[in-house]
Amino acid sequence: MPESLINAQPVAPGAEWVRPRPDRRGYRNDLVLALVLAAGTAASVVLYRATGWGEGTPWWASALWVVGMNLPLAARRRWPEAVALVASAVFIAGGQTGVGEALFSNIALFVAIYSVGAWSRSRRIATIVRAVIVVVMFGWLFWGLIFYSAMQDHLPELSREGGLLSPYVAYGLINVLTNLLFFGGAWYFGDNAYRSARARAELEQRTGELAAERERTRTQAVALERLRIARELHDVVAHHVSVIGVQAGAARRVLAKDPAAAAASLSTIESSAREAVDELHALLGTLRSDGDTGPVDLGDTGGVDDRGGVGEAAATSTSTRGLARLDELVAESSDGGLSVTLSIVGEPRPISQMVDLSAYRIAQEALTNVRKHAGAAATAEVRVRWTDAALEVEVTNTGTATTLAGNARRGDASTGAGLGQLGMRERVAAVGGTLELGPRARGGYLVRASLPLRRVEEVGA
Structure with missing residues (x-):
C-alpha cells in the first residue's frame, strides 16, 4: 500500500499541512541510498587520491569524511534539517582539508538540501535552514575566490590580467553560476516535492469524503x-x-x-x-x-x-x-x-x-x-x-x-x-x-x- 495512503492526514483549511513521516519501507530505502552513496564516495576518494588530490592526508580522515558525508542521509526524512546542516559542514571540511572528492559528495549535499524542502515539518524552519546553508556556502565560495586570486601559484594557467573579465574572473563566475543552479535546483525540487505531496493528500482527503x-x-x-x-x-x-x-x-x-x-x-x-x-x-x-x-x-x-x-x-x-x-x-x-x-x-x-x-x-x-x-x-x-x-x-x-x-x-x-x-x-x-x-x-x-x-x-x- 502506498505510504501516502497509510499516513494520510486531514488538511485543515488555512492551516499549515505537515507531511507525514514515511513508513518502514521508506526508512529502509533511505538507508540503502546512504550506503550506495557512501560506496560511490569511497571509490571516488580512492580515484581522486590516485590523481594527487588530498595527497598527504591520512586515509582514516578520508574514511571519516566519507562516513560523515553520506551515512546521515539514512535519516534525511526523519531529521532533514539536522542532516542538511551536518552534510554542509562535512562538505566544507572536506574542501578545506582536501580529504574528500567533488563528485558523489555534491550528490549527497544536493539530496540533503532537497530533503529539507521536501520533508521539513515546518516551512519556516525549512526556509531558514536552507537560507543559512546557501549564505554560508556562497560566503565560503567568494572567500576562496578572493583569497586565491592573490596566489599566482593557484591555478596558474588562469591569468589574473585582462580587466573586468579576466580568465580567473570568468572561472569565478562559472563557479557562481554553477552553485546558483545547484542550490536553486535543490531548493526548487524540494519545495515542488512538498507541494506535490500536499496536493496528493488533499486529493485523497477529498476522495475519502466523497466515498x-x-x-x-x-x-x-x-x-x-x-x-x-x-x-x-x-x-x-x-x-x-x-x-x-x-x-x-x-x-x-x-x-x-x-x-x-x-x-x-x-x-x-x-x-x-x-x-x-x-x-x-x-x-x-x-x-x-x-x-x-x-x-x-x-x-x-x-x-x-x-x-x-x-x-x-x-x-x-x-x-x-x-x-x-x-x-x-x-x-x-x-x-x-x-x-x-x-x-x-x-x-x-x-x-x-x-x-x-x-x-x-x-x-x-x-x-x-x-x-x-x-x-x-x-x-x-x-x-x-x-x-x-x-x-x-x-x-x-x-x-x-x-x-x-x-x-x-x-x-x-x-x-x-x-x-x-x-x-x-x-x-x-x-x-x-x-x-x-x-x-x-x-x-x-x-x-x-x-x-x-x-x-x-x-x-x-
Missing part, C-alpha cells in the same frame, strides 16, 4: 427504496384485501338465497385477487435488475433531491396505476358495495409518473379506509381538480365512523399515525404538496391532497 458521502447517500437511498416498497405494499394489499373481505362477506350472506349475487361477489373477489397478484409481481420485479435474476443495488435507485424531497426513482414505481384508471378504481369500489361518485373539474394537464401514481394511491387508500371504517351506509365522492398551479385530489365520505377512528386503533389518534395516512403524507411530501385530513363538520371524513404541478415537473425533470 463517505456516497456511502451515506447509498444508505439513504436504500432506506427510501424500502420505504417506497413498504408504502406500495400497504396500498396494494390494503385495497385488494378490503375488497375481497367485503365481497366475501356479501357472498356468504346471499349464498343460499341468491346464488347469482354470490357468484358475482366471488367473481369480484377473483378479479381483485388477480389484480393484487399482478401489482405485487410488478412491485417485486423492481427488486431485480433488468434481465437478471440477481438483486439490484438499491443504492443506485434513487435518493434525496437538492430540495430535500424524495428523488424520482425512489418515489415512482413500475405500477401502471394512475389517474387514467381512477374510473376503474371507482367502479371497483361501487361493485364492492360502496356508493362512489367521481367528478373531474378543469382541463387535465400532462404530469409526471411520480404525481400520477401518488394521486391514484391517495384516492385508493382513502376509499379503502371508507370501506373499512365508515360504515355500511356510507357514500363517498372522489373529486379531481385541475388548476394552473396544482392538481387536487379530494375524497369525502358521509359515514358516521371515520378513518381517524380506524387509525386510532392502529396508531396515534391525535396525529393520524396510521400506516395509510403516513403513506399519504409521504407521497405528498415527496412532491412538495400539502395534505388535509380530518372529520368534516357535517359528518364524515375529508382527505384532500394538493400536488403542485410546477414542483412536480421540476422533480421529474
